Amino acid sequence: GVPEVPVRPIAERRVSRQIQVGPVAVGGGAPVSVQSMTTTRTSDIGATLQQIAELTASGCQIVRVACPTQDDADALATIARKSQIPVIADIHFQPKYVFAAIEAGCAAVRVNPGNIKQFDDKVKEIARAAKDHGTPIRIGVNAGSLDRRLLQKYGRATPEALVESALWEASLFEEHGFRDIKISVKHNDPVVMVAAYQQLAEQCDYPLHLGVTEAGPAFQGTIKSAVAFGALLSRGIGDTIRVSLSAPPAEEVKVGIQILEALNLRQRRLEIVSCPSCGRAQVDVYKLADEVTAGLEGMEVPLRVAVMGCVVNGPGEAREADLGVASGNGKGQIFVKGEVVKTVPESKIVETLIEEAMKIAEQMEQDGVAS
Numbered sequence: 001g002v003p004e005v006p007v008r009p010i011a012e013r014r015v016s017r018q019i020q021v022g023p024v025a026v027g028g029g030a031p032v033s034v035q036s037m038t039t040t041r042t043s044d045i046g047a048t049l050q051q052i053a054e055l056t057a058s059g060c061q062i063v064r065v066a067c068p069t070q071d072d073a074d075a076l077a078t079i080a081r082k083s084q085i086p087v088i089a090d091i092h093f094q095p096k097y098v099f100a101a102i103e104a105g106c107a108a109v110r111v112n113p114g115n116i117k118q119f120d121d122k123v124k125e126i127a128r129a130a131k132d133h134g135t136p137i138r139i140g141v142n143a144g145s146l147d148r149r150l151l152q153k154y155g156r157a158t159p160e161a162l163v164e165s166a167l168w169e170a171s172l173f174e175e176h177g178f179r180d181i182k183i184s185v186k187h188n189d190p191v192v193m194v195a196a197y198q199q200l201a202e203q204c205d206y207p208l209h210l211g212v213t214e215a216g217p218a219f220q221g222t223i224k225s226a227v228a229f230g231a232l233l234s235r236g237i238g239d240t241i242r243v244s245l246s247a248p249p250a251e252e253v254k255v256g257i258q259i260l261e262a263l264n265l266r267q268r269r270l271e272i273v274s275c276p277s278c279g280r281a282q283v284d285v286y287k288l289a290d291e292v293t294a295g296l297e298g299m300e301v302p303l304r305v306a307v308m309g310c311v312v313n314g315p316g317e318a319r320e321a322d323l324g325v326a327s328g329n330g331k332g333q334i335f336v337k338g339e340v341v342k343t344v345p346e347s348k349i350v351e352t353l354i355e356e357a358m359k360i361a362e363q364m365e366q367d368g369v370a371s
């Protein structure tokens with residue numbers, strides 16, 4: 001299930017309309033959801049469902065699949081039916097795949113009506129089919145595929161160009177009374193992207209799907225996304241997020257969840273408070289922090305574990321956490337809820353922390369703290 005939102009998120013959320021992507025509400029105060037996109041050929045139903053299962057296990061709440069061919073369109077019904085999480089079909093240009101995706105029971109469709117208008121005036125029919133099936137649509141404007149008319153007007157993909165494009169696309173549906181829409185205005189430059197979403201947020205009440213497009217390999221992409229999403233979410237802007245990384249999609253989900261947890265937009269789970277180490281450290285902090293993180297991976301309860309290299313800040317931080325260790329003289333003082341429960345030799349620190357963490361987690365689960 002969707003984890004509860006803790007008491008003090010970073011900001012009041014912007015007021016937006018709510019749409020329903022399958023069972024996941026987006027906008028209108030619903031918790032910010034995390035989504036990703038499969039990298040398999042959608043027509044390879046087995047591989048796609050396998051990847052969706054992995055994404056679901058990593059906490060992904062909505063998944064998007066590309067639909068560039070008829071074979072992909074044919075696969076949508078089975079994928080939509082068997083996926084554990086709502087499936088959005090991602091379509092460019094071909095209206096027939098939009099109808100196929102709606103008929104297939106996809107939870108939503110990503111399509112830019114501007115593309116379709118150029119080929120064929122099918123927008124009205126799409127609006128009607130989507131309305132009949134209760135299928136929302138994401139209008140996804142990307143710097144890389146900005147309308148030529150707007151590129152000429154603005155010279156490049158400026159925030160104003162992205163916003164004008166998005167609102168024009170939305171108006172093509174609005175003409176037909178269709179407003180079951182969410183919007184994204186992605187750019188690979190977080191500064192441009194943040195400005196675009198801010199302007200868009202002021203000019204409409206549609207829920208917004210945040211993304212830094214082509215953010216890059218995992219390290220760079222994580223930072224770009226965290227900075228951009230942080231800037232927007234700290235102003236209450238953003239209803240669903242997709243971290244784009246040149247890395248396996250489950251990594252995108254992990255990063256997305258961490259960003260929401262860091263901003264208190266989602267109940268924090270395991271949190272390791274470890275020091276950066278310094279010349280005073282009396283233990284290999286990096287190794288200890290890595291081992292504790294690995295040992296506690298997958299814990300579902302909010303647990304703050306302090307791993308501190310020496311006794312300067314060590315006992316203080318360790319006391320503030322649910323559980324902690326302060327190292328010194330080849331030993332570790334283990335703290336639970338502020339009390340030293342034992343002192344163990346360095347070689348036993350990791351296993352003792354894991355043991356104590358399990359006890360606390362069990363207790364929390366009994367008390368109903370788990371999400």
Ligand code: SF4
Pocket residue numbers: 275276277278279280281282308309310311312313314
């Ligand atoms: Fe340095 Fe100790 Fe602080 Fe770690 S806790 S950074 S070792 S002073």
